[in-house]
Amino acid sequence: MVLCSLFIYNLKAENIISKNNIQLETRLHYGFLLSHHLELNRYNSHFPMIEISLQKSTFGQKRWEKKYDYPLLGISLLYTDLGAYEEIGNAYAAFPYINFHLYRKNDNCINFRIGLGLAWLENKFDNIVNYKNFAIGSHLNIAANLQFEYRRKLSKRLTVSFATTLTHFSNGTTKTPNYGLNIFTANLGLSYSLYEPKRKGGNMLLPELYTYEFDGRKYIEVNFILLASNKDMTQSVGERFMVYASYLNIMKQVSYKSKFGLGIDITADLSDKYFLELQENSSDYKSYSYMKTGINGAYELVLSRLSFLFNVGIYVGGKIRKQGDAYQRFSLKYLLNRNLTANFALNAHAGTADYIGLGIGYRFKFIYKREIKHY
Secondary structure, eight states: OHHHHHHHHHHHHHHHHHHTTEEEEEEEEEEEEOOOSGGGGGGOOEEEEEEEEEEEEOOSSSHHHHHTTSOEEEEEEEEEOTTTOTTTOOEEEEEEEEEEEEEEETTEEEEEEEEEEEEEESOOOBTTTBTTOOSBSOSEEEEEEEEEEEEEESSSSEEEEEEEEEEEEEOTTSSSOBOOEEEEEEEEEEEEESSOOOOOOTTSOOOOOOTTSOOSOEEEEEEEEEEEEEEEETTTTSEEEEEEEEEEEEEEEOSSSEEEEEEEEEEEEHHHHHHHHHTTTSTTGGGOOSEEEEEEEEEEEEETTEEEEEEEEEEEESOOOSSOSEEEEEEEEEESSSSEEEEEEEEEETTEEEEEEEEEEEEEEEEEEOOOOOO
16 A cells, blocks of 8 residues: 555656656855955855755746746755854755746856745854854844856756856844845856756747736736834844834836836834934934835836835935935735735845835726737
8 A cells, every 4th residue: 555655656746747847956156255244254265055956947837937938947955164164154045946048049048046045054143152153143044046147958958057146144134143144156057857858838829817917908006015024133232123114116017027116115113213212312313203214116027926026215204323325125025816915025225134024915906008918
């Protein structure tokens, strides 16, 4: 009975692999930590990094795959000793990614990969036993990965690649200190298709256009998002603080892939309130509010239900402390139904994470031209 179950399981696994263009990829990195704070200069060394990936070469099973020229989808496991410094120890990461073709001709292509997942850093800051580690205050962190690569097919099933990669570990100030670690590497990769690759869709009929996908109607979309976050500042002031944020983005979808727009933010960071109250005897105190108001430009890249939202803006109201007026935000949005979204956002100032938030959103559509285009 057990042997029969294992046989059936193996058949199912083999069927999944053969139907989905599954590839196994190994990648050897060599690089260094980018020292973006003076305190991190002590970790200025070169070291290797090893990556193993399981990925799928899309071939047109869904409409967005064809629209994005059949990208690679995968998940990577990453390991590095970060230069073998005892204070920071080893790093382990796992992240899903999507690898877009920027240019493709015959057996050659230039790609851009973006990945987002989780990392475990072996050693974190401790004010008694590990006070020299100013980089990271928690074991569990966000892992972000950006990569430009050149890929060349050597055969139907074997591909070689050369790439430069930026890998970032940060906890988004959920635990201080949080300078974060930025690792820049050059790398060599080799991927092997576990079965004969399926042909790309070509001129075949496109899959179904789902109700939440762009159908060519012209409309203005208004997105309202509420998020909450928690900042741990126990190492510096002995307290944790909540952050509450509301975002209003007015977007226009210009193609199946892209939306452009403007945004308005209101953020209540209770750590700002704490520091302002410490200055209540100052003549400036009553003229400021800890409620920060920002305006920004927005771009959204849509992949069916999932989308990447980028906002770049400035604060125009509220007391700003050390970070300055400019801010950047990267968000992941996922459509739970036609209009309701789940949201994950990373807010930053000059590349330094300010907070990571989770929230819910709703979109309103105002259609002004109902003609449907067939994409």
